[in-house]
Amino acid sequence: MNQTGDPYEKTFAALPPAPGRHFARTWWGHAWLRALEDSALDGEQVRQGRRVARSGAVGAVSVRPGGLTAVVRDRDGTAHRTDVLVQEFSQAEWDRLLGLAAAESGYIAALLDREVPPELAQDAAAAGVELLPGIGDFDPRCDCGEWDHCPHTAALCYQVARLLDQDPFVLLLLRGRGERQLLDGLEARSTANARAQGRNQARTRARDARGTAADAGVAAEQAYAAARAGSPPLPPLPDLPRAPGQPPALDTEDEPDGLDVHAVEFLAQAAAAEAFRLLAEAVAPDHADRPAPAPLTEAEDAVRLTREAGDVRVRSRLAAATGRSRADMELAVLAWGFGAAPGLAALEDDWMPDRATLARARAALAAAWADEEAGDGADEEAPVLRRVRARWTQAGAGRQIRLGREGRWWPYRREEGRWIPSGPSAPDPASALEADPAG
Known part of the structure; x- marks a missing residue:
């Protein structure tokens, strides 16, 4: 990257050709x-632009x-001056964005890590500031x-997606x-x-001290000294055990009526393992920056x-409790195992x-095999896929891809009359179909 004389302009050296299928790896690059693909009136111009960008x-x-x-x-060497303009943020929009980012230390740390x-x-x-561009x-x-978008402006946008993967500050520079x-x-x-938080805490301590003095008859100088002293420090975090604890054995001569001892012992051990996992996450240095996971339903937890x-016996009991056969479970x-709750949803939803x-x-399906159809040298032709709701099946190949509600694609294969x-998951349908080991 070369810095120009203007502190608010950066020039990035030309990138080498980009073989393969994808231009963006990050969610913001996608x-x-x-925004480009949804805005262009002519999809063929965009596809040509992708090939131009890929050629370097x-x-x-x-x-x-x-x-x-x-x-x-162009292919004949003709050079074209190409520009793509993006709306800058107003001062009010920058104030709202900076206020949100400064309020969360995790946001600043992520930006410094180029995330x-x-x-x-x-x-x-939600505050009315669209950080990422949208349609139009x-x-x-x-x-x-x-x-409208031509192959040259589309190629420029595809190349910038690669720059954004490396440095999201490019997007913020575009915004001003x-x-x-x-x-x-x-x-x-x-x-x-x-500073504002410190002043508020000082006022709170002083107010609490005044209330204590009024209730208990403490002298003013003592209340002031107590307020200056502040609160005692928090105790240190507990040390993480080496392994989950072992629950007591339930071996008895007479098994209680209606109680599956093996199942209770398993649940106790599973609860200990889950508690150990939660404690390990809680004492991790970046715990406060991690988003809270969605709670599991009873069926998912089973x-x-x-x-x-x-x-x-335990596996059979759990299958029966959720209304599944052993084979379904x-x-x-x-x-x-392939994707936790989203993977289970792809199977059953x-x-x-x-x-x-x-x-x-x-x-996404059209773009996934666009290069092959355009004759860019790939051997594989676009497969024929038939859709039923959110499932696309490749005729005669025993392969299927399913679109999850989260937007990812899940590969399936046909075995003994069942889809397995x-x-x-993969972010695009071609990768999901190609990742199928049966394919």
Whole structure:
């Protein structure tokens, strides 16, 4: 990367050709490309732009507040000056965004690590600040004469997705603030927040001291001294045990009526293991920065427990308690191993996508094999897939991919008349189909 004379403009050297299928690895890089693909009126221009970017025909990219510029060359070597304009944030929008980021230390730490926390983008959107571009937020300009996205502006956007993967501050520069200016603003706000919090705590201690003095008749100088002393320090965190505790054995000569001793012993051991896991997470240094996981339903927790149970009697009891046959529970356990609760949902949730979700899925399917259909040298042709609700089946191949509600694709294979989970999820349908070991 080369810094220009303007502190708010950066020039990134031309990137090498990008073989393979994907341009973006991060969620914000994918969001950037989704805005391009949803905004363009002509999908063929976008597909051509992807091939141009992949060939390495995009020159050095200049990034400044409100716009991108690069020289993009056609196959015959003709050079085109290409610009894509993006709306800058107003002062009020920057104030709201910086206030949100400074209020959470985890947001600042993530930005310094070149990460964009999805929670920051969600909080900003709730406050009326769209950090990531959406439909219609790109204003393409190219000297080739096209008034909408052309292959040159699309290629520039695809190349910028690779830059965003490496440095999300590129996005914030486009919105109007350079990295140093942004970090200085966050530091100033964090300092102000800390001072305000300290003043509030001092007022609270003084108010509490005055109440104590009035109730117990304490002298004013004693109450003031108590307020100055503050609260005692918190005790240190407990040391993590080496392993979960062992519950007592329930071996008895006479087994109580209606009580499955083996099942109770297993549940006690499973509870000890879960408590150990939760404690390990609680004392981890980054615990406060992790999002809280969604609680499991009883049916989901039964599958999790079954995966841990070695006793066939316990596994049978858990299957019966959830209304599953033994065979169905084994499938559920297999799905859980590939993706926990979302993997289980892909197996059992035969849902119908709404129109918007279905449109995005169709676009992903079309884009996944676009290069092969365009003759870019790939050997594999686009497969013929037939859809039923959120499941696409490859005719005659015994393969299927399922779209989860979370937006990821899950591979399945046909065995003995049943669809079997065959791997973890993938962000796009082609990768899911290719990841199937049966394929």
